Amino acid sequence: MQWRSNAIVFMRRGIKTRRAVVIGGGLAGLAAAYRLDQGGWSVLVLEKEPRVGGRCRTERDGGFQFDTGVQFFRDSYDSVLKTAVSLGLGEEFRMPPWGKCIFGQGKAACFTPRSVNPLKLLPWRALGLKGVLDVPSTALPLLLKYRAYNIKLPQWWDRGDQVTAREFLSGRTTRAYRRTIAGPVALYAGGAELERVSAAAFMVALRTTFADRTVGFHSGVGALADALAEQVEVKTGIEAVELHRSGSAVTGVRARPRGGGRARSYHADVVVCALPAPMVCPVTGKLGRKAQSVIKSTEYSPGIVVNLGFSGEVKGEVGPVLLSAADGFYASWMCTQGSKAVEYAPSGGSVVTVLIAGEQASGLYARSDRELIEMALGEAGRVYGLEGLTRRRGRVDRHPLARPVASPGYSERVRELATAGSGIKNLLLAGDWTSSPTAEGAVASGFLAAEVAGLSA
Numbered sequence: 330m331q332w333r334s335n336a337i338v339f340m341r342r343g344i345k346t347r348r349a350v351v352i353g354g355g356l357a358g359l360a361a362a363y364r365l366d367q368g369g370w371s372v373l374v375l376e377k378e379p380r381v382g383g384r385c386r387t388e389r390d391g392g393f394q395f396d397t398g399v400q401f402f403r404d405s406y407d408s409v410l411k412t413a414v415s416l417g418l419g420e421e422f423r424m425p426p427w428g429k430c431i432f433g434q435g436k437a438a439c440f441t442p443r444s445v446n447p448l449k450l451l452p453w454r455a456l457g458l459k460g461v462l463d464v465p466s467t468a469l470p471l472l473l474k475y476r477a478y479n480i481k482l483p484q485w486w487d488r489g490d491q492v493t494a495r496e497f498l499s500g501r502t503t504r505a506y507r508r509t510i511a512g513p514v515a516l517y518a519g520g521a522e523l524e525r526v527s528a529a530a531f532m533v534a535l536r537t538t539f540a541d542r543t544v545g546f547h548s549g550v551g552a553l554a555d556a557l558a559e560q561v562e563v564k565t566g567i568e569a570v571e572l573h574r575s576g577s578a579v580t581g582v583r584a585r586p587r588g589g590g591r592a593r594s595y596h597a598d599v600v601v602c603a604l605p606a607p608m609v610c611p612v613t614g615k616l617g618r619k620a621q622s623v624i625k626s627t628e629y630s631p632g633i634v635v636n637l638g639f640s641g642e643v644k645g646e647v648g649p650v651l652l653s654a655a656d657g658f659y660a661s662w663m664c665t666q667g668s669k670a671v672e673y674a675p676s677g678g679s680v681v682t683v684l685i686a687g688e689q690a691s692g693l694y695a696r697s698d699r700e701l702i703e704m705a706l707g708e709a710g711r712v713y714g715l716e717g718l719t720r721r722r723g724r725v726d727r728h729p730l731a732r733p734v735a736s737p738g739y740s741e742r743v744r745e746l747a748t749a750g751s752g753i754k755n756l757l758l759a760g761d762w763t764s765s766p767t768a769e770g771a772v773a774s775g776f777l778a779a780e781v782a783g784l785s786a
């Protein structure tokens with residue numbers, strides 16, 4: 330799968346003179362490679378794991394499909410969905426008819442995205458005077474007009490990038506609203522608590538939760554990474570360890586097989602580094618001042634995904650269900666396979682995915698797989714009722730760097746990084762942290778890196 334047929338690669342190389350090496354075979358790296366390949370470059374992707382996809386991978390076990398990181402795309406993800414269509418994955422799309430739910434007072438209250446009037450998203454009854462005065466100038470225009478999913482705030486709402494969602498909502502909303510709606514939404518769509526995400530990121534999270542429909546693929550979200558990898562030359566199990574530099578330019582990448590063996594060097598006219606922020610400098614060495622400072626201030630939120638495979642069908646086709654820590658949940662949300670595709674389980678079976686995010690995940694990180702599976706079973710039982718089902722499979726994936734947190738100052742840092750670049754002309758940075766902390770942000774950042782490479786070559 331990872332190596333294209335030698336003949337095709339040879340034919341392509343025959344007419345390609347510019348060579349790019351991409352470090353990291355997640356969505357960002359693969360998207361960059363795909364675009365560069367289309368633009369006439371000869372491209373090689375180096376991925377340290379045995380499989381591509383990074384945080385967007387689907388694993389198969391006993392007839393079940395488990396998404397190990399990303400769970401859903403949204404129907405507003407332009408780069409992701411257009412790419413999927415251009416790769417022939419149109420038939421793979423699955424837009425579940427069921428709404429999303431918020432669990433409270435012992436039951437899941439469901440809503441259908443877009444059926445909700447945006448005005449209803451605002452906590453009218455909860456608003457204090459200050460909140461009411463702010464609505465026309467901030468919240469309402471954002472909710473009504475915000476269509477871009479990279480966190481590009483309207484110029485006039487810089488303040489939203491400067492304060493936390495907690496600061497913004499305190500005094501403007503009731504504790505009950507923050508506990509039952511705002512908190513779960515921040516964790517579900519933003520990957521972190523109200524104390525950590527900026528008010529601007531929270532507004533985006535509100536909008537994507539209530540207005541966007543979720544999109545899954547029949548064969549799992551990892552189908553996108555796999556399809557991208559089919560288009561380019563990828564070496565898996567190869568870890569980039571350093572860059573070769575000559576003066577102020579990069580000339581290549583040194584990499585070694587993870588399973589042992591000799592390191593070798595790959596020449597490159599351009600290198601795209603598509604790694605999570607904390608992994609960049611150990612490979613690239615020192616970068617420009619701005620890039621170093623953005624990397625240093627990019628915080629990550631951890632996440633744990635527990636996938637459970639059952640024989641027997643979970644009652645009620647709902648999902649995803651947002652959960653509140655205040656109701657005693659460790660998980661921030663869960664879903665059944667119906668909210669993605671029926672193919673997630675063999676006939677007569679079910680998959681339940683339980684996602685623990687933010688602070689709760691840090692507290693549980695050291696727990697064994699067995700304990701986490703038990704915990705997930707308990708929580709899934711409270712939400713779905715699992716009577717009569719037999720568990721067949723359980724899988725735990727821990728992500729210390731699950732998602733970059735769009736904390737105060739995030740949008741400003743992303744803008745500054747886009748202007749300053751890496752500080753080295755032919756070294757481009759990509760990855761969700763350079764754009765927005767989503768699959769869409771990752772793909773868009775890869776496309777942008779490829780475009781800049783074309784301009785700088």
Ligand SMILES: Cc1cc2nc3c(=O)[nH]c(=O)nc-3n(C[C@H](O)[C@H](O)[C@H](O)COP(=O)(O)OP(=O)(O)OC[C@H]3O[C@@H](n4cnc5c(N)ncnc54)[C@H](O)[C@@H]3O)c2cc1C
Binds near residue numbers: 383400568771
């Ligand atoms: C639990 C979880 C749930 C999520 N849910 C959603 C969701 O529902 N919707 C959504 O839009 N987003 C979601 N996200 C976020 C989404 O997964 C990421 O934004 C996106 O996948 C990041 O892609 P990337 O290419 O930037 O980074 P990665 O996927 O991290 O890719 C980096 C790659 O580099 C490789 N690598 C690392 N070091 C080296 C090296 N030295 N040499 C070679 N290769 C190396 C890694 O193995 C990896 O494959 C979720 C993330 C997590 C963890």
